[in-house]
Amino acid sequence: MTRATLAVAVLLLGWAGVAQAAPPDDDPQHLYDAAREAVEKARWDVFSKRLVEALHTKHDGLREAAMRLIIQYGDRVDVKDAVFDVMRLYRDHDDENLRRMAIVTLGSMKSNWAISFLRLSEEYEKSPALKQTIRAVVARHHNGG
Structure with a gap:
């Protein structure tokens, strides 16, 4: 430049x-x-807005790509406006792998509310793999990760 x-x-x-x-x-x-x-900073702000927009869509591939990027760059992006979209993916989607990715994404979103949601939902989760993922994400959050 x-x-x-x-x-x-x-x-x-x-x-x-x-x-x-x-x-x-x-x-x-x-x-x-x-x-x-x-x-x-301006670039990260624009990138964050685009990630939120991608999570608002109904396109699974776009939402999956956005979640991967949030997991990778969670310390630099501000995507709190998409917490409910990711929660809905975890709660309502049929694909267990996408639901698992949503759990990890929620842990990367810097949202105490999302972590509380995961902690409460663990008790009602039927899938042992998703339960384990929730435990790992919550533990990482409480250990400062």
Whole structure:
């Protein structure tokens, strides 16, 4: 990315206060670093919105791909708006593998509410494999993982 593009990104993203933090020697490097951070954050925000949109669809392949990406990048994406969509997949879908993926996805969504839901649903889950997955996700959450 060119310096001009980064400077424009700072202006477009409304990075308030960056210019005020100029070091005494007027080295613009801090501006470029701030612009890179702003662009990176904006990209993750857009990516998160697209993942939520994918989970709102009825297309199983698209939802599965979105869940895989949430599991992989859960520490960087904000997909809390899709918690209920993933819960419905776990609760209502016929495919046990997709339901298992939904359980792991719920654990990756940074939602205490989702973890509480899983903890409560374990008692009523009939599949031993899904019960074990729920236990593992809840345990990982409580151990800081």
